[in-house]
Amino acid sequence: MGDLIEEWATQVAEAELRSTLPRRWAHTQGVAKRxxxxxQVLGQDAGLLVAAATLHDVGYAPRLAATGFHPLDGARFLHDEHGAGERLVRLVANHSFALLEAEERGLKGELSTEFPQLEEPLLVDALVYCDMTTTPDGDRTTAQDRVTEIRSRYGDDSVVGxxxxxxxxxxxxxxxxxxxALADQPR
Known part of the structure; x- marks a missing residue:
């Protein structure tokens, strides 16, 4: 099952991002690689993590940008057009503390009502880790450098900042x- 969801996620993300947003596609591929x-720290949820990592930024695709808030737009697209599973959709909707950004955008109520956060801490943390240790070009970075890069790209006074x-x-x-958790894994 894991391989099928991962293949499907790659097909969907590639179709939406590769030609319209090639840099976002590069980031997506790097996040999926992470x-x-x-x-291995997730056991049976490994495929779900890879699928969510692959789809986390699909809402940036120009044709999907209804609200301009990519976690919500991506989750709605996956739910409405693909009938994606609830856990996957909720991971995409809430990735990397999206609820805090939704609050800045006046969309907190919509996001939290339509796609409540998952109460699966390690799975949620793993997606944050993958996103926040990957540069916009798909390379490995530290979370500190990633946050600094985001702040400099958007500016501290912007919604994203x-x-x-x-x-x-x-x-x-x-x-x-x-x-x-990774350090605790047997080698």
Whole structure:
């Protein structure tokens, strides 16, 4: 089952991002690669993590950008057009502390009502780890450097800048928890 959902996720993300947003596609591929690397800490949810990592930014696709808030737009697309599973859709909708950004955008109620956060801490943390340790070009980075890059790209006074400053402590804590889980894995 895991391989099928991963293949499907790659097909969907590639169709939506590769030609219209090639840099976002490169980031997506890097995030998916991180997910494969950390998936051993998730057991039966490994395929779900890889699929969510592959689809986390699909809402940036121009044809899907209804609200301009990519986690919500992506989750709605996956739910409405593909009938994707609830856990996958909720992971995409809430990836990397999206609820904090939704609050900045006045969309917190919509996001939390339509797609409540999952109460699966390690799975949620693993997706944060994958996203926040990958550069816009798909390369590996530290969470600290990624947050700095986002702040410099968007500016501290922008919606994204305000969100990332608020989310940074949570992002760093998620990354630390995943790194600790990885360190506990037998080699």
């Amino acid at each position: 997910a494969v690397e950390v998936s 305000r969100f990332i400053r608020r989310a940074a402590p949570e992002i760093f804590a998620s990354v630390e928890r995943v790194e600790a």
